[in-house]
Amino acid sequence: MSTKFPEIQGGGSLILAWQIKNKEVLVVGGGEVAAGRIVNLLNADAKVTVVCPREGLNEEVAYRVDHGQVRHIDRIFLPLDLEPERKVAMVLTAVDDPEASTRIWKYCKEMKIPANIADVPSECDFYFGSVHRDGPLQIMVSTNGNGPRLAAAIRRQIGRMLPKGTGDSIEKVGQLRRRLRRAAPGKSTRDISKRMGWMSAVCDRWSTEDFNAMDDEDMETLVDYYESGKVPSFEEVRLGNRGDVVWEFDGSFGWM
Numbered sequence: 001m002s003t004k005f006p007e008i009q010g011g012g013s014l015i016l017a018w019q020i021k022n023k024e025v026l027v028v029g030g031g032e033v034a035a036g037r038i039v040n041l042l043n044a045d046a047k048v049t050v051v052c053p054r055e056g057l058n059e060e061v062a063y064r065v066d067h068g069q070v071r072h073i074d075r076i077f078l079p080l081d082l083e084p085e086r087k088v089a090m091v092l093t094a095v096d097d098p099e100a101s102t103r104i105w106k107y108c109k110e111m112k113i114p115a116n117i118a119d120v121p122s123e124c125d126f127y128f129g130s131v132h133r134d135g136p137l138q139i140m141v142s143t144n145g146n147g148p149r150l151a152a153a154i155r156r157q158i159g160r161m162l163p164k165g166t167g168d169s170i171e172k173v174g175q176l177r178r179r180l181r182r183a184a185p186g187k188s189t190r191d192i193s194k195r196m197g198w199m200s201a202v203c204d205r206w207s208t209e210d211f212n213a214m215d216d217e218d219m220e221t222l223v224d225y226y227e228s229g230k231v232p233s234f235e236e237v238r239l240g241n242r243g244d245v246v247w248e249f250d251g252s253f254g255w256m
């Protein structure tokens with residue numbers, strides 16, 4: 001049956017970008033899987049505590065502990081690790097003891113703390129995925145538990161397809177949006193919809209290369225167009241600015 005509304009395809013997961021920055025995360029275990037989880041957490045600026053006996057830490061986790069990148073509790077997990085005053089926002093377990101894992105999962109549920117128990121889908125509030133990262137760009141591939149190794153292969157394939165400099169161009173768009181909000185800080189519905197409409201039109205017109213070539217002066221010139229509502233090309237901005245667009249010379253002087 002076709003309608004004008006999106007068709008529902010149940011059976012997926014809700015993919016979100018969790019803002020875990022400065023929140024407490026408890027990692028139980030200090031082996032290879034824990035080491036991977038810790039990298040993901042630190043890349044998201046979380047405050048990480050690892051609970052695991054010292055002799056169980058692998059080289060990478062020991063390095064994180066010794067360099068003060070994570071806090072360390074040198075023993076096996078105890079329920080007091082989830083006491084409310086610890087303000088634990090998330091628990092990730094990666095231990096080689098399935099019974100301990102299940103006990104920890106049950107305790108997380110009692111304390112209403114979201115948890116991921118590595119390799120036990122039925123004891124996960126959320127799954128990890130395979131992530132491509134390029135500056136502010138993150139692309140997560142999930143197979144919804146069907147084939148994690150395929151998720152990694154697909155992630156690599158997607159990474160190879162993306163134009164060089166994609167992450168840098170997104171960084172520039174972020175700077176432009178912030179500058180526009182400073183130049184036109186209006187908060188009325190009309191202001192917001194004008195800002196969004198103009199910003200969307202710039203993103204549709206400009207390429208990755210255009211954003212990457214845009215310098216500070218160009219950005220200022222571009223924002224100056226905002227009041228008029230016009231969306232100039234990169235070449236117009238650069239010409240209006242310095243009159244020095246470097247055109248690729250095709251030998252024709254424009255007469256072909």
Ligand SMILES: C[C@@]1(CC(=O)O)C2=NC(=C\c3[nH]c(c(CCC(=O)O)c3CC(=O)O)Cc3[nH]c(c(CC(=O)O)c3CCC(=O)O)/C=C3\N/C(=C\2)[C@@H](CCC(=O)O)[C@]3(C)CC(=O)O)/[C@H]1CCC(=O)O
Nearest residue numbers: 118119121127128129130142143144145146148149151152
């Ligand atoms: C993506 C990635 C992220 C990460 O972990 O960071 C990830 N697993 C990765 C690798 C990987 N894991 C396993 C293998 C061995 C090959 C194989 O078994 O296929 C390999 C491949 C390898 O090691 O190369 C074993 C395995 N994993 C799970 C089970 C249990 C089960 O399926 O029932 C078993 C079998 C145990 C057994 O047989 O007993 C379960 C989960 N693993 C998930 C995530 C979640 C679903 C993600 C999705 O659907 O896409 C989910 C549901 C829960 C979770 O853990 O969050 C990471 C790749 C990152 C990267 O490289 O980019």
Ligand SMILES: NC(=O)c1ccc[n+]([C@@H]2O[C@H](COP(=O)([O-])OP(=O)(O)OC[C@H]3O[C@@H](n4cnc5c(N)ncnc54)[C@H](O)[C@@H]3O)[C@@H](O)[C@H]2O)c1
Nearest residue numbers: 029030031032033051052056076077094095096100118119
């Ligand atoms: N989801 C995935 O991608 C994936 C991939 C491979 C393995 N796994 C699974 O993840 C789990 C961990 O794998 P690994 O390779 O990191 O194992 P590992 O043996 O390298 O590490 C296990 C760690 O758990 C610690 N530990 C054990 N009991 C503990 C407790 N009660 N409290 C605190 N720490 C405790 C050990 O000291 C050790 O540091 C295994 O169950 C494995 O099957 C998941």
